[in-house]
Amino acid sequence: MIAEVIVDVAAHPIDRPFDYAIPAKFTALIEPGMRVKVPFGPRKVLGFITGIKETSDFDPKKLKPIHELMDVAPVLNEELLDLAKWMKRETVCFEIDALKVLIPAALRAKYEKRFVLNARLEEIAPELHPLFDQKPFVKMQDAADFYPLLKKEMDKGTITADTDISQQTAIKKVRIVHFAEAEQLASIEIRKNAKQQEKLLDFMRAHAGEAFESADLQKQAGVTLPTIYSLVDKGAASLSNEEHYRDPKMLQEAEKKDALAMTPAQQDAYDAITASLGTSRTFLLHGITGSGKTEIYLQTIDQVLKQGKEAIMLVPEISLTPQMTLRFKERFGDKVAVLHSGLSAGEKYDEWRKIQRGEVQVAVGARSAVFAPFENLGLIILDEEHESSYKQDDSPRYHARDIAIYRSGRHQCPVILGSATPSLESYARAQKGVYGLLVLDKRAKNQPLPTVNIVDMREELRNGNRSMFSVPLAEAIRERIENGQQTVLFLNKRGYSSFVLCRDCGTAVQCPNCDISLTYHRSSEALRCHYCGHDEPVPTSCPECESEHIRFFGTGTQKVEEELARLVPEARVLRMDVDTTRNKGSHERILAAFGEGKADILLGTQMIAKGLDFPNITLVGVLSADTTLNLPDFRAAEKTYQLLTQVSGRAGRDKLPGTVYIQTYSPEHYAVTLAKDQLYEPFYEQEMAMRRASGYPPYYFVANIQFTHEDLMTAATYAEQTVRYLAQQLSPGTVIIGPSAALIARINNRYRYQCLIKYKKEPRLAEVMQQLIKVYRTDWLKKGATLSIDLNPTTVM
Ligand code: ADP
Ligand code: ZN
Ligand code: ZN
Numbered sequence: 001m002i003a004e005v006i007v008d009v010a011a012h013p014i015d016r017p018f019d020y021a022i023p024a025k026f027t028a029l030i031e032p033g034m035r036v037k038v039p040f041g042p043r044k045v046l047g048f049i050t051g052i053k054e055t056s057d058f059d060p061k062k063l064k065p066i067h068e069l070m071d072v073a074p075v076l077n078e079e080l081l082d083l084a085k086w087m088k089r090e091t092v093c094f095e096i097d098a099l100k101v102l103i104p105a106a107l108r109a110k111y112e113k114r115f116v117l118n119a120r121l122e123e124i125a126p127e128l129h130p131l132f133d134q135k136p137f138v139k140m141q142d143a144a145d146f147y148p149l150l151k152k153e154m155d156k157g158t159i160t161a162d163t164d165i166s167q168q169t170a171i172k173k174v175r176i177v178h179f180a181e182a183e184q185l186a187s188i189e190i191r192k193n194a195k196q197q198e199k200l201l202d203f204m205r206a207h208a209g210e211a212f213e214s215a216d217l218q219k220q221a222g223v224t225l226p227t228i229y230s231l232v233d234k235g236a237a238s239l240s241n242e243e244h245y246r247d248p249k250m251l252q253e254a255e256k257k258d259a260l261a262m263t264p265a266q267q268d269a270y271d272a273i274t275a276s277l278g279t280s281r282t283f284l285l286h287g288i289t290g291s292g293k294t295e296i297y298l299q300t301i302d303q304v305l306k307q308g309k310e311a312i313m314l315v316p317e318i319s320l321t322p323q324m325t326l327r328f329k330e331r332f333g334d335k336v337a338v339l340h341s342g343l344s345a346g347e348k349y350d351e352w353r354k355i356q357r358g359e360v361q362v363a364v365g366a367r368s369a370v371f372a373p374f375e376n377l378g379l380i381i382l383d384e385e386h387e388s389s390y391k392q393d394d395s396p397r398y399h400a401r402d403i404a405i406y407r408s409g410r411h412q413c414p415v416i417l418g419s420a421t422p423s424l425e426s427y428a429r430a431q432k433g434v435y436g437l438l439v440l441d442k443r444a445k446n447q448p449l450p451t452v453n454i455v456d457m458r459e460e461l462r463n464g465n466r467s468m469f470s471v472p473l474a475e476a477i478r479e480r481i482e483n484g485q486q487t488v489l490f491l492n493k494r495g496y497s498s499f500v501l502c503r504d505c506g507t508a509v510q511c512p513n514c515d516i517s518l519t520y521h522r523s524s525e526a527l528r529c530h531y532c533g534h535d536e537p538v539p540t541s542c543p544e545c546e547s548e549h550i551r552f553f554g555t556g557t558q559k560v561e562e563e564l565a566r567l568v569p570e571a572r573v574l575r576m577d578v579d580t581t582r583n584k585g586s587h588e589r590i591l592a593a594f595g596e597g598k599a600d601i602l603l604g605t606q607m608i609a610k611g612l613d614f615p616n617i618t619l620v621g622v623l624s625a626d627t628t629l630n631l632p633d634f635r636a637a638e639k640t641y642q643l644l645t646q647v648s649g650r651a652g653r654d655k656l657p658g659t660v661y662i663q664t665y666s667p668e669h670y671a672v673t674l675a676k677d678q679l680y681e682p683f684y685e686q687e688m689a690m691r692r693a694s695g696y697p698p699y700y701f702v703a704n705i706q707f708t709h710e711d712l713m714t715a716a717t718y719a720e721q722t723v724r725y726l727a728q729q730l731s732p733g734t735v736i737i738g739p740s741a742a743l744i745a746r747i748n749n750r751y752r753y754q755c756l757i758k759y760k761k762e763p764r765l766a767e768v769m770q771q772l773i774k775v776y777r778t779d780w781l782k783k784g785a786t787l788s789i790d791l792n793p794t795t796v797m
Contacts, residue, residue, distance in 0.1 A: 001021075001030075001052060001053075001054065002020065002054070002055065002056045002063065003019070003021075003030065003049045003052050004017035004019060004049065004051035004052070004053065005017055005020050005036060005038055005047035005066075006047055006096050006099060007038060007040050007046070007047040008045055008046045008047060008048075008096050008100070009045055015088075015094050015095060015773075015777075019056040019058055019063055020036075020063060020065060021060065021064065021066070022052070022066055025147050026066060026147055027147075028147045028148040028151040029069065029148075029150065029151045030049065030066075030069065031052070031073075031074050032051055032052060032076075032078070032081060033049065033074030033075060033076035033077055033081055034069060034073070035047065035048055035049075035070035035071050035107075036067070036069055037068040037070060038066055038067055039067055044067055044068075048076070048081075048096070048099045050081055050084075050095075071161075072150065072154070072161040073154075075107060076102055076103065076373075077373065079410050079411075080102050080371065080373060081099075083098075083371075083403070083407070084102060087396050087398055087403075088396075090402065091395075091397050092789045092791060093395045093397065094395070097395045097396045098396045098398075103352075104349045105345045105348065105349075106348065115132065115160070116159065117132050118159065118160060119158040125149045125152070127145060127146070128146075128149055128150060128153060131159075175214040175239060176211050176212070176214070177211065177213075177214050177228060177232070177239055178238045179204045179210050179211065179212075179237050180209075180236055180238075181209050182205065182208035184235065184236070185205050185208055186205070188231070188234050188235065188236045189234075190234075196223050196224070196227045197227055197230055199221060199223060200223045200228065200231055201231060201236060203220070203223075204231070211589075212589075214239075216586060256331075257330040257331060259298065259299050259302065262292075262295065262296075263444060265291075266292050266295060266440065266444070269283075269438040270299055272436060272438055273300050276414045276436070277303065277307065277379070277414060278413070279413075280405075280408045280412050280413065280415075281436055282405060282408065282416075282435045282436070283416050283417065283435060284385075284426050284430040284435045284436070285417065285418040285440070286419065286422055286427070286438065286439050286440070286680070287418065287439070287440030288420050288440065288441060288442070288449070288649075289645070289646070289648075289649030290445070290447065290649060290653055291441070291442060291443055292440060292443075293418045293440065294327060294383070296416075296418075297313060297381050297416065297418070298331050300416070301313065301332070301381075304378035304379045304413075305332070305335065305362070307378060309376050309378025309379070309413070310361045310362065310375075310376055310378060311362050311363075311377070311380070311381070312365075312370060312372050312380045312381065312404075313363065313364045313365075313369075313381045314369055314370055314381065314383065314390070314404070315365075315383045316366060316383075316384050317340075317341055317366040317367070317389060318389070319383070319384060320338075320340045320364075320365070320366055321588070321591070322588060323613065328362065332362050336362045336364060337352075337355055337362070337363050337364070337365075338364045339351050339364070339365030339368070351363075352373070355372050355373055355374060356373045358375070367390055367392065370400040370403045370404055370407070376411070377407060377408075377411040377413045378411075378413050379414055379416070380404040380408055380413065380414075381415070381416045381418065382401055382415070382416070382418065383418045384418070385401060385417035385419045385423065385426060386419050386421055386422055386638075388795065391793075395788065397789075397791070397793075399792065401426075420645055420646070421641060422680075423638070424638060424684065424697070424698055425697060428698045447652060447653065447654070447657075448652070448657060449648075449652075450648055450649075450657070450660050451657070451658070451659050452648055453660065453661050453662070454664065454667045454673070454676055455470040455473060455662065455664070456664070456665075457470060457506075457664060458504060458665055461503050461504065462504075467563060468559075468560060468563055468624075468663075469563065470663050472661060473621045473661040476619050476621070476659060476661060477489075477567070477568055477601070477619065478568060480618060480619050481570065481571055481600050485617075485618045485656065486597070486599075486600060486602070486616045486617045486618065487600060487602070487617070487620070488602045488608060488612065488619070488620045488621070488647075488650050489603045489604075489621045490606075490608060490621065491577075491603065491605055491624070492605075492606070492624050492625060492643065499520060499630045499632075500518070500527060500538065500539070500551065501550070501630065502545065502550045502665075503547070503549040503550070503665070504547035505542060505545040505547065506626075506665035506666050507543070507544040507545070509527055509539065511534050512534060513529065513534055518534075519743060520538065525538055526538065527539075528741070529632070533741070560603060560623065561573060564601065564603065571600045571601050572599040572601070573599060573600070573603055574594055574598075574602050575603050575604065576590050576591075576602060576605070576607060577607070587607070591612070594614065597616065613650075615653065615654030615655065615656065616654075617650055617653070617658070618652060618656045619659050619660075619661075620647055620648060620650050620651040620660045621660075621663070622660070622664075623663055624664065625640060625662050625666070625671075625672055626664055626665050626666060629669060629671060634691070634694065635794070637669070637670070637671040637690070638671075640669075640672070640675070641687075644662060644672065644675035645678055647660075648660045648662075648675070662675075662676070670683065670686050670687075671687075695735065695758050696758070699760075700735075700759060701759050701792060702756060702757065702792065702793060703756070703757040703765070703769075703789065703790065703792075703793075704754060704755075704756055704757075704790040704793045705754060705755050705757070705772070705787070705789050705790075706742060706753070706754040706788045707752070707753045707785055708750040708751065708753075708785065708786045709750060709784060709785045709786075710749060711751065712751040714783070714784075714785065715750075715751045715752065715785065716739060716751075718753070718780055718785055718787075719738065719739035719754060722739070723736055723738060723739050725771075726755070726757065729771075730762060730765070731759075731761070733760060734757060734758065734760075734762055735758040735759070736757055737755060738756055739753050739754065740754065741754075742754050773787070
């Protein structure tokens with residue numbers, strides 16, 4: 001017997017299976033989908049068995065034998081093995097990369113096998129007794145009859161195999177400081193000259209009864225650990241070590257809740273979906289924020305479970321909050337496995353095992369949960385399907401939506417793509433009837449949409465206001481503070497780019513050849529087009545109106561916070577950005593504090609755009625809509641529209657009506673004006689016309705090919721050779737753009753060069769890409785280059 005094995009050799013990826021002889025002792029147990037150790041050159045490497053066959057094209061006598069079995073049961077079933085092959089083809093990746101992404105991270109590392117005895121020791125074959133006597137498995141497997149005997153016991157169920165991964169994935173604990181209550185703190189006394197302790201005590205008194213992560217506390221209160229210890233000794237606080245930042249207790253104790261009575265619109269959508277159970281139909285559920293999409297997910301999943309099948313619920317990582325998962329726990333109890341990034345690798349593995357063993361029927365998680373190893377899928381849901389985080393940034397560059405649709409074909413189950421602002425691709429497919437279109441155009445509790453005001457910041461400047469806050473927004477904030485209502489301020493700071501904008505006329509300096517803003521490169525003091533390579537020196541005055549009020553854009557949250565302190569000194573402000581959420585759990589803690597009314601204003605970056613659902617928020621301010629609008633990316637308008645709609649949806653979700661102010665230098669841009677009233681369809685029409693005119697998705701497909709090298713010229717040369725090769729090989733209708741330097745021209749001292757391919761139909765694409773990879777493997781790789789191919793990139797920056 002011969003096994004086909006895909007080996008894991010990162011240094012020189014070889015993208016085909018190798019044949020290995022199966023030693024007789026393994027034949028009883030061996031199956032595709034198991035991992036093995038095999039000799040490869042001088043080393044032993046990890047590999048996946050992808051097939052078992054009788055004969056080989058190679059001389060069987062020369063085949064090397066498999067050295068060791070890493071699993072005694074497959075970690076991947078046939079469907080997932082096929083999926084890896086499909087991903088290899090569709091995303092142009094190495095099969096080993098696809099295989100590795102299908103299993104939990106814990107299984108990618110080394111681990112110990114462990115066997116569980118389910119019967120009395122005397123009941124099993126004596127040869128196997130040493131298994132339960134600390135004898136290493138690796139030694140035992142040399143015995144000729146070991147595997148047949150083990151197989152027999154496993155079939156009987158007297159022994160089950162398990163994996164001991166606890167050592168590799170030691171759980172990181174964080175120290176939490178719990179402050180005493182106000183009364184207790186009032187009674188604490190401190191020596192006169194203990195300034196540090198006094199400072200900390202003041203801080204504690206201002207936050208009585210709260211808990212802080214020790215590292216956070218040191219930073220925020222400006223004290224050191226010994227000071228914290230002294231106050232703990234005095235009884236001002238207690239310490240604990242906590243494993244997880246999300247509250248598993250809250251989820252474990254979730255009370256069972258019943259389904260809500262659906263609105264007629266929800267009922268229609270529900271009926272359409274449930275009527276399609278058992279088919280591979282894809283639905284686009286287009287429902288405005290708060291229209292009750294989640295309720296539809298819950299009830300359709302319930303129906304799927306009643307039919308004895310399983311469901312996958314995908315949400316963007318940023319929306320995977322305790323509040324969100326609680327809704328699933330309340331409905332489905334312990335039938336749910338939640339795969340979130342707060343779990344250690346070991347815990348993630350445990351959840352994955354529950355799925356594999358059929359102990360749970362619903363998996364809720366971010367992108368990679370689409371690979372949940374269910375055997376009998378009845379439904380796959382992607383909420384916020386337009387989110388770019390569904391696409392993986394590095395190899396395999398898969399999109400969870402494509403994987404969901406592939407698996408739906410395999411399992412004959414429907415897919416629901418839900419969004420308030422669908423991606424253009426999905427909406428276009430729904431328009432053509434490829435997807436079923438379901439619409440919810442009213443909020444579930446019938447609250448009106450918030451009133452959205454667009455503020456022209458050029459006007460503000462003309463009136464002498466140089467602040468980041470327009471007069472109407474500043475006034476609205478003050479009003480909220482007086483009335484005890486809450487405000488969310490959103491600083492649009494997405495991407496890495498800075499661009500140059502005229503503060504008088506709102507012009508962002510554009511490329512003469514492309515409809516895209518030029519990007520400011522600090523290193524060379526130049527503006528460059530990232531699409532065609534055009535560059536020019538930074539202008540000193542506006543090319544449109546000659547104003548000298550021209551400057552780089554990109555203000556930090558910290559600066560906003562300072563200005564806010566001058567504007568409304570009495571306001572209590574919580575800041576949420578990459579700096580304040582670096583520690584695990586800080587994200588949730590800030591949100592919880594805001595929810596409990598401990599601040600008047602929440603100020604943050606895009607991470608606050610989603611999931612905020614607090615009744616007391618009646619004002620949302622977008623400080624500048626322009627950052628996303630001027631991204632050097634063909635999706636800039638789409639991203640702006642999505643973001644503005646999302647953020648606006650945070651206001652007035654309960655009884656109090658909401659008001660939104662969007663500050664912008666481009667008040668007439670259609671992405672801004674149409675987001676004002678959440679007019680998706682007119683936006684779609686207009687944006688589609690733009691895409692058609694400039695030849696971008698969904699009219700054309702795009703592929704991005706990128707080289708990196710320590711030497712700029714080498715990277716550029718390979719990109720150039722590639723462009724020439726592509727021009728020869730691809731059809732005349734295909735457009736090749738570049739080569740040009742990537743937006744971030746150097747990362748980690750490696751220069752990045754890229755070219756873009758735009759095509760409508762390119763039957764030879766896969767073949768040509770494989771050819772490129774071949775040259776890469778045999779030549780460029782050895783010379784220190786990396787090549788990445790990204791089909792359908794979510795961004796081309
Ligand atoms: P979406 O996912 O579209 O943003 P949700 O499902 O979160 O919307 O619903 C928004 C709010 O409306 C939630 O507070 C939810 O509990 C409530 N809701 C949804 N459907 C109903 C219904 N049929 N009856 C009453 N309240 C509902
Ligand atoms: Zn100008
Ligand atoms: Zn250009």
